[in-house]
Amino acid sequence: MCTRKKTIAKFSAFVILAGLFATACSWVSPHSQKTVAADPASPWGPPQIVGKIESKDIIESSGIAASKCQPGVFWTHNDSGDDAFIFAINQKGENLGTWHVKNSENIDWEDIAQFKDGSGKCFIYIGEIGDNKIQRPVHGVYRVQEPTVSDSSKGTRIKDALETEPAEQLRYSYPDHNQNAETLMVHPATGDIYVLTKRFDGPSGIYKIKPTFGSDSTQSAEKLGDLAVPNVPNGYLTGGDIAPDGKHAAVCDYTAAYELALPAGDNNFDDIWKQSPVTIDRGKLEQGEAVGYTPDGTSLILTSEKKNSPVVLVTRK
Numbered sequence: 391m392c393t394r395k396k397t398i399a400k401f402s403a404f405v406i407l408a409g410l411f412a413t414a415c416s417w418v419s420p421h422s423q424k425t426v427a428a429d430p431a432s433p434w435g436p437p438q439i440v441g442k443i444e445s446k447d448i449i450e451s452s453g454i455a456a457s458k459c460q461p462g463v464f465w466t467h468n469d470s471g472d473d474a475f476i477f478a479i480n481q482k483g484e485n486l487g488t489w490h491v492k493n494s495e496n497i498d499w500e501d502i503a504q505f506k507d508g509s510g511k512c513f514i515y516i517g518e519i520g521d522n523k524i525q526r527p528v529h530g531v532y533r534v535q536e537p538t539v540s541d542s543s544k545g546t547r548i549k550d551a552l553e554t555e556p557a558e559q560l561r562y563s564y565p566d567h568n569q570n571a572e573t574l575m576v577h578p579a580t581g582d583i584y585v586l587t588k589r590f591d592g593p594s595g596i597y598k599i600k601p602t603f604g605s606d607s608t609q610s611a612e613k614l615g616d617l618a619v620p621n622v623p624n625g626y627l628t629g630g631d632i633a634p635d636g637k638h639a640a641v642c643d644y645t646a647a648y649e650l651a652l653p654a655g656d657n658n659f660d661d662i663w664k665q666s667p668v669t670i671d672r673g674k675l676e677q678g679e680a681v682g683y684t685p686d687g688t689s690l691i692l693t694s695e696k697k698n699s700p701v702v703l704v705t706r707k
Contacts, residue, residue: 423621423622423623423626423643423644423645425645425646426620426621426645426646426669427669427671428646428669428670428671429668429669429670431668432668432669432670432671433649433668433706433707434649434668434670434671434690434704434705434706434707435704435705435706435707436671436673436704437671437672437673437692437702437703437704438673438702438703438704438705439673439700439701439702439703440481440482440701440702440703441480441481441482441483441484441700441701442482442483442698442699442700442701443466443479443483443693443697443698443699443700443701444479444483444484444485444698445477445479445485445488445547446547446697446698447468447475447477447488447547447548448466448468448477448479448697448699449468449472449695449696449697450468450469450471450472450679450695450696451466451467451468451679451680451693451694451695451699452466452467452468452469452499452500452501452572452628452629452679452680452695453466453467453499453500453501453502453503453516453517453574453629453679453680453682454466454502454629454680454681454682454691454692454693455502455503455504455514455631455682456504456682456683456684456685456691457504457512457536457685458504458505458506458512458578458634458685459506459510459511459512459536460512460536460538460539461685462480462481463478463479463480463486463539464478464479464480464481464682464691465477465478465479465502465504465514465536466479466502466680466693467496467499467502467516468496468499469498469499469500469520469679469695470496470497470498470499470520472496472499473490473496473548474490474491474494474495474496474499475488475489475490475491475496475548475551476488476489476491476502476514476516476534476537476554477489478537478539478543479701481691481701481703482701483699483701484544485544485545485546485547486539486543486544487537487539487540487543487544487545487546487552488543488546488547488548488550488551488552489537489543489551489552489553489554490551490552490553490554491516491532491534491554491557492534492553492554492555492556492557493556493557493558493559494516494532494534494557494559495518496518497518497520498518498519498520498521498522499516499517499518499520500517500518500519500520500571500572500573500574500629500679501516501517501519501572501573501574501629501630501680502514502515502516502517502574503515503517503574503575503576503631504536504576505533505576505578505581506578507581511535512535512536513533513534513535513536514533514534514535514536515531515532515533515574515576515583516531516532516533516534516557516574517531517571517572517573517574517585518530518531518532519531519571519572519574519585520570520571520572521568521569521570521571522570524567524568524569524570525568526568527563527568528561528562528563528608529561529562529563529571529585530559530560530561530562531559531560531562531574531583531599532557532558532559532560533557533558533559533560533601533603534554534555534556534557534558535554535555537552537554537555558603558604559603559604560583560599560601560602560603560605560609561605561606561607561608561609562599562608562609562610562611563608563609563610563611564595564597564610564611564613565610565611565612565613566595566613569587569595569597570587570588570589571585571586571587571588571597572588572627572628572629572679573585573586573587573588573594573627573628573629573630573641574630575630575631575632575639576601576632577632577636577659578632578633578634578635578636579636580659581601582598582599582600582601582659583598583599583600583601584596584597584598584599584630584632585597585599585611586617586627586630586641587625587627588625588626588627588628589623589625589626590623590625590626591623591625592616592623592624592625593616593617593618593624593625594616594617594618594619594624594625594626594627594641595613595615595616595625596613596614596615596616596617596663597611597612597613597614598611598612598613598614598660599611599612614660614663615663615664617641617663617667619641619643619646619648619667619669620648620667620669621643621645621646626643626644627641627642627643628642628643628644628678628679628680629641629642629678629679629680629681629682630642630681631681631682631683631690632659632683633683633687634683634685634686634687635687636659637651637652637659637662638650638651638652638662638683638687639662640670640681640682640683640690641667641681642672642678642679642680642681642692643678644677644678644679645678646669646670646671646672647669647670647672647678647681647690647692647704648667648668648669648670649667649668649670650662650663650665650666650667650668651665651668652665653665670690670704671704672690672692672702672704673692673700673702673704674700675692675693675694675699675700675702676694676695676696676699677694677695677696678692678693678694679693679694679695680692680693680694684703687706688705688706689703689704689705689706690703690704691703692704
């Protein structure tokens with residue numbers, strides 16, 4: 391009798407653990423997130439499909455950023471599993487060119503951002519920030535001078551990719567423990583870098599990094615706090631961007647986008663993380679991982695993983 395009870399107890403424990411494991415696995419699936427309704431008070435209009443990514447080489451558009459130097463140009467990249475390539479597209483998704491990023495490696499690129507310095511030169515920032523197994527103690531951000539789109543670059547693919555200028559790298563670690571992240575942002579005025587983690591067991595962690603490139607040393611990111619969006623899980627963020635005015639920030643997960651805004655009169659950008667996010671309807675994207683502001687800040691452009699992803703535009707009312 392005792393042996394039977396022990397056997398039943400062990401079997402019951404196994405069933406419970408298996409159930410918990412299955413639940414945990416469902417959390418990390420992009421299809422497990424519920425679709426959250428747009429906020430009725432949202433200042434954003436309905437989503438519109440304005441194009442489709444043309445290049446067959448872009449199979450996992452994991453980040454998107456609007457050029458601040460070349461009107462109508464947007465930059466994207468593939469997730470891990472690809473080499474170090476960036477792709478230029480327009481709003482229709484047409485192929486404007488492919489470049490290999492010199493002096494870089496794509497271990498797990500997850501997001502992309504743009505920065506225009508005081509001299510008017512534009513740079514692309516690439517977040518080497520992914521870590522699904524939570525095993526990497528050091529992460530990086532690449533900075534490369536933005537290539538010029540031209541008639542000769544249009545239509546190029548990986549097999550005939552052009553070369554960028556050599557990239558510089560910033561190395562950083564987290565002050566608490568290893569993290570997985572898919573959201574990279576650069577403030578348009580200060581150049582400060584923000585990385586938001588991707589978690590299924592709690593809110594996203596917000597980390598700030600000073601833009602010190604070209605050093606072999608590893609700096610420690612500063613934790614500013616946590617961000618929870620109105621979804622389950624509430625910290626499963628996959629992309630983000632800071633608006634050109636430096637007073638708005640957008641993030642996304644697999645089913646929606648969200649915007650935070652600084653209160654009127656507040657000029658401290660770090661206060662934006664204390665605000666409540668507004669939910670934005672970003673339409674039907676199979677696995678949304680990328681969101682960026684247009685250069686004038688009046689619209690958001692979003693793409694998804696999978697080949698020939700739709701290009702979605704959401705415009706402020």
